[in-house]
Amino acid sequence: MMKNKYLYKILWGIAITAIFLFFLYKIQKFSLKDLISIIQKASLASIIISFFLILFANIFRSLRFYTLLMNNHVLFRNIFGSNNIYNLTTATLPGGVGEIISMFIFKKYNNINTGSAFSVLVLSRLLDLMSLSTLLFFSSLFYKFKLQSVLLAISAFCIVFSVFLLIPSVNRTFIKIVNLLLPPIKITQKIKHFLGQVEEGLSCINSFHKWIIVSSLSFLMIFLSIISVKLVLSGINIHLSFIKTVICFGIYAVLQMVPVHGIGGIGTQEAWWTLGLTSVGVPKAKAVPASFLLHGIFYVFILIIAILFGFPMIRNRPKERSIINGNFLSK
Numbered sequence: 048m049m050k051n052k053y054l055y056k057i058l059w060g061i062a063i064t065a066i067f068l069f070f071l072y073k074i075q076k077f078s079l080k081d082l083i084s085i086i087q088k089a090s091l092a093s094i095i096i097s098f099f100l101i102l103f104a105n106i107f108r109s110l111r112f113y114t115l116l117m118n119n120h121v122l123f124r125n126i127f128g129s130n131n132i133y134n135l136t137t138a139t140l141p142g143g144v145g146e147i148i149s150m151f152i153f154k155k156y157n158n159i160n161t162g163s164a165f166s167v168l169v170l171s172r173l174l175d176l177m178s179l180s181t182l183l184f185f186s187s188l189f190y191k192f193k194l195q196s197v198l199l200a201i202s203a204f205c206i207v208f209s210v211f212l213l214i215p216s217v218n219r220t221f222i223k224i225v226n227l228l229l230p231p232i233k234i235t236q237k238i239k240h241f242l243g244q245v246e247e248g249l250s251c252i253n254s255f256h257k258w259i260i261v262s263s264l265s266f267l268m269i270f271l272s273i274i275s276v277k278l279v280l281s282g283i284n285i286h287l288s289f290i291k292t293v294i295c296f297g298i299y300a301v302l303q304m305v306p307v308h309g310i311g312g313i314g315t316q317e318a319w320w321t322l323g324l325t326s327v328g329v330p331k332a333k334a335v336p337a338s339f340l341l342h343g344i345f346y347v348f349i350l351i352i353a354i355l356f357g358f359p360m361i362r363n364r365p366k367e368r369s370i371i372n373g374n375f376l377s378k
Contacts, residue, residue: 111265129357153168165245175269180206192327
């Protein structure tokens with residue numbers, strides 16, 4: 048039954064890809080010649096620098112995972128490898144399948160329970176949402192465009208929503224309410240056990256000091272990602288200010304939360320990038336082919352980083368867990 052569920056999601060992802068590609072080709076008048084022309088004029092130097100910025104952004108994301116999980120005596124190298132596999136699976140598989148696989152990757156290669164793996168991924172998403180929404184809110188204040196009021200409202204809501212859910216007492220209260228609502232039958236005992244693990248995992252931000260650390264890492268990671276997008280766009284002769292790049296990237300990222308994903312994001316990501324680019328004044332004729340390049344380039348970045356730093360972890364999994372004594376890079 049579970050296998051059929053995942054198969055259905057994958058088939059649905061293929062259908063979504065086909066629909067969005069048809070939309071981009073027929074309605075948005077996508078031309079392969081335009082895409083080839085942009086590739087021929089692209090600046091390789093800008094794209095290479097962008098790759099290293101994404102690599103550093105992944106290091107900061109992994110440091111955030113490490114900070115959240117340090118009470119579990121995890122190894123940074125395994126956290127870094129798990130993060131890179133996580134990025135690849137979520138970028139490739141549709142319908143939350145990548146998230147589920149990533150949860151078990153974190154569990155298996157970092158010797159943590161399922162609840163802790165689930166909770167750290169939830170916290171990661173909430174921190175991403177808080178950081179991006181904050182940058183998007185302030186950027187939208189300084190740039191007037193058609194979607195300004197909509198983006199201000201959405202980003203303000205996302206800031207409040209994410210910060211509220213990051214409060215440990217709110218998490219504990221929510222889990223207690225769910226436990227009270229569960230009927231006293233055999234299967235709910237397993238659910239309650241899982242929720243207990245989740246509650247323990249969510250309580251890892253247990254001090255203001257740790258809150259500052261993980262929030263700072265989140266903002267730094269999002270900032271590097273935005274600069275990376277700006278560099279790639281400059282490399283394909285689309286020059287946007289920092290504020291416009293934040294808005295473009297923000298629209299794309301917010302739409303990524305919509306539970307509609309093609310296989311590898313093909314079709315859907317191009318549509319979200321196109322909307323983001325056209326919202327900040329990029330002509331549609333340039334925005335559509337640029338969206339394919341943005342998706343393709345960043346997917347290749349994710350793939351290369353996963354091959355270099357993710358797959359070796361899977362191939363060389365240590366037989367025993369080592370304990371950290373001061374140095375997060377130690378064995």
